Amino acid sequence: MELEVRHLRALCAIAEAGSLRKAARQLGMSQPSLTTQLRRIENALGAELFARERTGCRPTPLGHSVLSRARPLVDGMAALVSEARAAADLAAGPRLRIGSTASRALGGWLRRLRGRLPGTDISLHMDVSAGALLRMVAAGRLDVAFVHEVEGCPLMVPEGLERRVLVEREPQFVSMARDHPAAASPVVALADLAGDRWVVDPTVDGEWDGLRRVLVAAGINPAVLHGDYLTAATLIAVGEAVAPCQPTSGPRDDMAIRPLRDDPLAVRLQLFSRPGTTPGAGERAGIRSLMDEVYADLEAAYREAALRAVGYRQWLTHHKSPLLHAPAA
DSSP: OOOOHHHHHHHHHHHHHSSHHHHHHHHTSOHHHHHHHHHHHHHHHTSOSEEEETTEEEEOHHHHHHHHHHHHHHHHHHHHHHHHHHHHHHHHOOEEEEEEOSOTTHHHHHHHHHHHOTTSEEEEEEOSOHHHHHHHHHTTSOSEEEEEEETTSOOOOOTTOEEEEEEEEEEOEEEEETTOGGGGSSSBOGGGGTTSEEEEOTTSTTHHHHHHHHHHHTTOOOEEEEOOHHHHHHHHHTTSOBEEEOTTOOOBTTEEEEOBTTOOOEEEEEEEEOTTOSTTGGGOTTSOOHHHHHHHHHHHHHHHHHHHSHHHHHHHHHTTOGGGTSOOO
16 A cells, blocks of 8 residues: 555654544544554554553654654645645635535625625535534635534634634523423523434544533443434434524424523634635735724624524523624624
8 A cells, every 4th residue: 555645644744633532533534444554554564553551652763753754734725725725726716615504694694795706706605514624724625614613622723713702701501492391491401411312423523522511520330322413313303302502593383492400511613714725815905904804794794693692692691792782784
């Protein structure tokens, strides 16, 4: 087997993450697949590159030697691809490539951007993994990414990205069946859900780790189901599970959405970009930069979505949030 750039990229990811599990998540692949790939690479080179330990993976002396040569090659290839894409973008005309995790603000954000930038080709790429979106921005495949970061589970942010915080701490509500006993209360305590199964999406960065941390701190050892958003909604509606949800979530006849007492679950909402790579940024002298405009439109769209959700609007009122007083764009 001949080594390729993707193999070197995998080795660098394992070394940086310190474990196969974390590296697999960073690379967007399963742990068994990455383990198999590492074994093939080591077989091709004739020796182990990483010592597998209980606490993770540590490079062997040969591993350190290989990594010292691999990192410049991986970085050089990333720069080559990024520069080639930037040149292609200039030839293709103005465009704005947006990445995002799920958000009720997306529709209003895109509507505002299309109105502000009528001659720009605006595209949207959705992904449940914030980390995957950030890697796409770093590689030049996206211009901006709007993502959430689960409290207590920091994202691995590639070097060189610029960050703007939209909401420092957005509370996460809980969704349950309409006839769930806890739905009778306007605010739900975690103890009221101690006997419930929780459904989480294992592909969402930090979702399960963040939830588990909060539940364990509350003395709850929950039964857990894994599934995507569609599966979760089906299970919740029939009373088979409960789940964390965004406070901007829309109403449903078969589901109740309630805030949690003391807001133990939260995320930080952030917008990431690469400096100097946003199309048209150098052509807009005399007015706000394009990134300022992109952020302003996102802020207005989020405010619109927040005030449209009755439960979240009540929460914002109770906490005297500045969102209530900022004018909608």
